[in-house]
Amino acid sequence: MGTAAAHHAMTAGSVVLFDARAGYDGLEPLERLTPDVPFPESESAVDNGAGGAWGPTSPPAGPLPAAAQRWPGSTYKSPYPLSERLFIASFSYDPLIGEPNRNPPNQYGLYLVDAAGRRELLYRDPNLSSLWAMPIAPRPTPPALPSQLQPTLAAADEGTYFMQDVHRAWPPLPADTPIRALRILQVLPKTTPHANQPYVGLANASPGKQVLGTVPVEADGSAYFRAPARLPLAFQALDAEGRAVQTMRSITYLQPGEQVGCVGCHEQRTEAAPARQVAAARRAPSVIRPAPDGARPFSYPLLVQPVLDASCVSCHSGPTPDGGVDLTGRPDGHYTASYNALAPRVPYTAWGAPEGNWEPLAPPDKFGARASAFLTQLRAGHEGVVLDDEAWERLYTWADANALFYGTFEPADQLRQQAGERIAGPALE
Ligand code: HEC
Ligand code: HEC
Known part of the structure; x- marks a missing residue:
């Protein structure tokens, strides 16, 4: 049993029952036990019977934008199953409000709820939400287990x-x-x-x-x-x-x-x-x-640039570099010239990236060195260039580490890394 909650709000919404035998992902394993509450952020709001989807505490000024209507007028939170059809849950008559709006009151009381969405008030504190109800009973202290640590x-x-x-x-x-x-x-x-x-x-x-x-x-x-x-x-x-x-x-x-x-x-x-x-x-x-030098702390100038200096810049530097590709380590914007030329040639994972190449479940071979046409061509042969095993490991380690440049978020340390200097390591390692 769980709460189908929003991505951009507190963990509250409709109560669902999971049946892992029915599927792995998607809606098939889910049964909604509280039909009066829609899934926040993905279904339209219902009237909460107390002044509309936004309730009396947040009267809408003018027509609501379509996205705002996806917030339910009332919500459940922290269900505790007593059986597959009966459970204790917190319930609020106040609407769920998504970020970045101000915090709503969301006053929760404790209810006994059944799978048809019927609820019976058990307890309500007028000043404080009541959450995470759990039935308890006296029972013997379980035996202490020996440590499994080596x-x-x-x-x-x-x-x-x-x-x-x-x-x-x-x-x-x-x-x-x-x-x-x-x-x-x-x-x-x-x-x-x-x-x-x-x-x-x-x-x-x-x-x-x-x-x-x-x-x-x-x-x-x-x-x-x-x-x-x-x-x-x-x-x-x-x-x-x-x-x-x-x-x-x-x-x-x-x-x-x-x-x-x-x-x-x-x-x-x-x-x-x-x-x-x-x-x-x-x-x-x-x-x-x-991993090779430059992988920890991570630094593109220390990990990749030495390979380029040894095997590429003879052709890829100067006012008219071959192919129009400058592979020198000269600072260029937030990075270096070679990074700006090579990083776009590696399919990296990013928020909003195309072809499913982002954080959720990724198909193999969409990402990094194996998915890079440039690295595949280089391996097949490019202008007689010969790289040793360590050079390949440097290029592949970089491409698979999401083609990053810096190994720190600290601006002062980034400046030092851009200049090819070593840093002690990222803060809070
Ligand atoms: C002997 C000279 C030479 C060397 C050494 C050399 N290249 Fe090139 N490179 C070229 C020439 C000429 C072109 C343009 C023709 C072409 O695209 O093949 C080119 C093109 C490229 C391109 C652009 C390809 C495209 O499809 O737009 C990249 C990227 C590149 N080289 C990377 C490298 C890397 C990385 C190294 C070192 C590991 C390297 N090159 C070593 C001569 C060289
Ligand atoms: C290269 C493939 C791969 C290997 C090998 C691998 N994992 Fe994972 N692991 C994943 C992926 C992909 C996810 C994310 C799955 C998702 O979110 O659906 C994941 C997620 C996890 C999570 C988070 C689960 C959660 O619910 O958030 C843990 C913990 C984890 N792995 C532990 C391990 C341990 C322990 C090993 C073996 C020593 C291991 N993994 C080996 C691919 C791998």
Whole structure:
């Protein structure tokens, strides 16, 4: 049981029942238990019987814009199921108001509600909303469980991740592309208040990142590795050349000494992983092989520019660079000339990006090095250029790290990175 809430308001709306057997996404698994309240922000408002969709406390001045009418005149919040048809919930007769408008009163009382939307008042405090009702009863104290934390790992401020089979993935990974490694990325805390102020790369509203390195994936798809505790980490499944086939769109943490397991990218929520012996479980955990210089803290001038200086600027510099492409590290706007030339040639994830290349569930191969026609052509051969393995790893690591430029949101440190200087690391690492 849950609350179907708005994206731009407090967590209140219509109460729904989930049936995971009916589907994974979309409306199929949902049954609305409170037909009197529409889904906020996505359905039209209903009259709350007390002065219209906006209630007596917020009389509309003139006709309401269409978007405003999508806010329900009354809402439910924090349901607690007693059965599939009967539950306790908080209910308010005040309309839900979306941001950025001022806070509405939203006065909540506690009700007993049934699946037909009938409600019986249990308790209402005239001065204070009553939320998160929970029936309680005396019961014996449960036994204390022994700690599962591994002391040696805890002392090293590390934990381990175990992955059973990378190939169990939704959406499916391409069948003809074996996964040979995982890249481990750290997502940086945002230390300035607004998205894009300042930008960390071309991608609109991109979170900052840095790259810890890679660990091997066994032929059967399993992996087992140590990783630092207390850092928000995400994983990329890499092909034999070290390019990301799929990217994790969320983060996970280890506590010191914690040992966490997962299944691929990922198993369906309604499935259990099969019990089986896998290769990575029969050996000691891998240690992360560090990414090239310039990946942590992340810095395009340190990660990518050395490759361009060694192999490209001989043709791509001066007043008439070949192809009209300047690949020097000279500052140009918020970035450098080479970054402004190369970053648009990498399909990066961005808020509002085309072809589904944005934060929600992404299809494999739409993103980063494998989706970049420029990098594919460079690999196939360009003007006799020969790059060694480390140079390719630098280019692929950069492209897969969302083609970022900066590894910090701090404006002073960004200026230093733009000039090619090293910074100690992002604040609040
Ligand atoms: C390269 C593919 C891939 C790998 C490998 C992967 N994940 Fe994920 N993970 C994802 C994607 C994609 C999402 C976001 C799914 C979504 O939001 O629908 C995700 C989400 C998560 C979440 C957030 C879940 C939530 O409800 O917000 C956690 C926690 C997580 N993964 C942990 C792990 C752990 C632990 C491992 C193995 C050590 C792992 N992941 C390996 C792709 C991957
Ligand atoms: C020997 C000279 C030479 C070297 C070295 C060289 N290029 Fe080029 N590059 C060219 C020429 C000539 C063109 C224009 C013709 C073309 O597009 O192939 C070009 C075009 C390009 C373009 C534009 C392609 C397009 O489709 O618009 C890019 C991007 C590029 N080079 C990147 C690089 C990178 C990255 C390197 C180093 C890894 C590099 N080049 C090394 C000669 C060179």
